[in-house]
Amino acid sequence: MDHFHYSNDRYLGEEVPLAEVAEVVGTPCYVYSRATIERHWRIFDAAFGQHPHKVCYSVKANSSLAVLDLLARLGSGFDIVSGGEMERVLRAGGHPSDVVFSGVGKSESEIRRALQISVGCLNLESESELYRVAEIANELAVKAPIAIRINPDVDPLTHPYIATGLRDSKFGIVGQEALAVFKRAADMGSIEIKGVACHIGSQLTETGPFVQALEKVVDFVDQLASHGIELAHLDIGGGLGIHYRDENPPDPETYTSAVIEVLDRRGCRLPVIIEPGRAIVGNAGVLLTRVEYLKHSDHRNFAVVDAGMNDLLRPALYQGFHEILPLQQGSASRPRVYDVVGPVCESADFLGHKRSLAIAEGDLLALRSVGAYGFVMSSVYNSRVRPAEVIVDGDRFHVVRKRETVDQLMENECLFPG
Numbered sequence: 001m002d003h004f005h006y007s008n009d010r011y012l013g014e015e016v017p018l019a020e021v022a023e024v025v026g027t028p029c030y031v032y033s034r035a036t037i038e039r040h041w042r043i044f045d046a047a048f049g050q051h052p053h054k055v056c057y058s059v060k061a062n063s064s065l066a067v068l069d070l071l072a073r074l075g076s077g078f079d080i081v082s083g084g085e086m087e088r089v090l091r092a093g094g095h096p097s098d099v100v101f102s103g104v105g106k107s108e109s110e111i112r113r114a115l116q117i118s119v120g121c122l123n124l125e126s127e128s129e130l131y132r133v134a135e136i137a138n139e140l141a142v143k144a145p146i147a148i149r150i151n152p153d154v155d156p157l158t159h160p161y162i163a164t165g166l167r168d169s170k171f172g173i174v175g176q177e178a179l180a181v182f183k184r185a186a187d188m189g190s191i192e193i194k195g196v197a198c199h200i201g202s203q204l205t206e207t208g209p210f211v212q213a214l215e216k217v218v219d220f221v222d223q224l225a226s227h228g229i230e231l232a233h234l235d236i237g238g239g240l241g242i243h244y245r246d247e248n249p250p251d252p253e254t255y256t257s258a259v260i261e262v263l264d265r266r267g268c269r270l271p272v273i274i275e276p277g278r279a280i281v282g283n284a285g286v287l288l289t290r291v292e293y294l295k296h297s298d299h300r301n302f303a304v305v306d307a308g309m310n311d312l313l314r315p316a317l318y319q320g321f322h323e324i325l326p327l328q329q330g331s332a333s334r335p336r337v338y339d340v341v342g343p344v345c346e347s348a349d350f351l352g353h354k355r356s357l358a359i360a361e362g363d364l365l366a367l368r369s370v371g372a373y374g375f376v377m378s379s380v381y382n383s384r385v386r387p388a389e390v391i392v393d394g395d396r397f398h399v400v401r402k403r404e405t406v407d408q409l410m411e412n413e414c415l416f417p418g
């Protein structure tokens with residue numbers, strides 16, 4: 001559920017008419033709903049009930065400072081994948097001890113900084129990474145808290161680009177190899193084993209793959225225990241899908257019940273860390289855009305809008321679907337079927353195919369469900385400045401990122417110095 005809706009033919013974010021935001025801030029512009037973000041985080045937190053748990057919001061889904069700030073105020077932990085995300089969390093008021101650091105390619109400087117600020121856990125993805133972390137921890141004279149991410153070889157039944165739990169993927173360590181790495185870690189003086197981690201993919205729309213993976217993780221925990229390796233937590237990753245078009249993903253309560261059922265049945269009382277990203281912010285954001293030109297022909301109609309694949313990459317990258325709605329209903333224009341495309345010089349630059357819309361040039365549109373993997377994937381391709389970001393909060397709105405300027409676009413460049 002989100003807080004974007006029509007009232008008297010006007011499309012609102014909470015109680016703010018979004019056309020007003022577009023007039024004041026310009027387009028393209030991302031708009032997030034505070035109430036939606038907070039609601040989703042709280043649902044996850046409440047769904048675990050008495051089972052010890054920590055919700056570590058996955059920063060990669062939307063790393064805007066103001067979004068992280070809202071979540072930090074709720075007491076959220078954070079799942080990060082880079083030094084940049086780590087600094088964002090700190091700046092937003094997140095506690096280092098509530099941070100889990102995932103990712104296959106952590107650099108030496110990222111690991112050093114993570115240990116210096118005492119992050120809660122480094123989720124390791126290879127034996128080489130374990131050696132690197134142990135060495136840096138030694139140098140700093142600290143014990144590095146680590147989990148090892150295992151690859152359970154489970155098909156998440158999602159888009160191949162966001163499937164991470166299959167044997168052939170670059171993520172995690174498979175079966176017996178993971179056991180060997182854990183044993184090595186247990187013998188290292190500068191390493192403190194905290195847990196086991198697992199994340200099989202994103203935009204999962206069924207509980208089955210989560211359950212399958214969790215059963216394998218619990219098997220593995222039992223195996224570790226039989227080798228005298230005790231854990232402090234179980235990090236089960238993120239991945240719960242959202243509704244974009246036809247999907248009917250389980251709600252957070254159903255997902256959580258499935259997780260708790262496995263843990264209870266298997267007698268596992270370990271505290272659980274979850275890393276939801278998309279399910280918290282995905283439906284909490286829309287992208288506002290204005291129709292620049294309409295091109296009608298006898299075989300195809302194009303609506304050329306001022307947002308492009310550089311602003312929202314999901315349609316081009318994943319064939320992602322986003323509902324497209326007019327900010328004002330009741331147009332006098334004749335409805336036609338449009339390909340909604342951006343100004344970028346690529347045929348992949350589309351936001352939606354075959355959409356029935358009654359629109360005129362100059363009209364404002366909203367693309368729904370762009371709060372996750374939206375702005376974070378934006379680029380300056382075609383030297384287009386990155387869009388502004390706004391958060392609506394009841395009947396008020398706040399610009400939380402100004403539109404980038406052309407000067408900022410070139411600020412780190414110079415003319416050829418020779």
Ligand SMILES: Cc1ncc(COP(=O)(O)O)c(C=O)c1O
Pocket residue numbers: 058060061079102103164199201202203237238239240275276277278279372
């Ligand atoms: C390790 C890890 N945790 C959490 C997430 C968040 O996934 P989602 O946004 O689907 O919840 C991802 C995303 O791919 C991830 O790689």
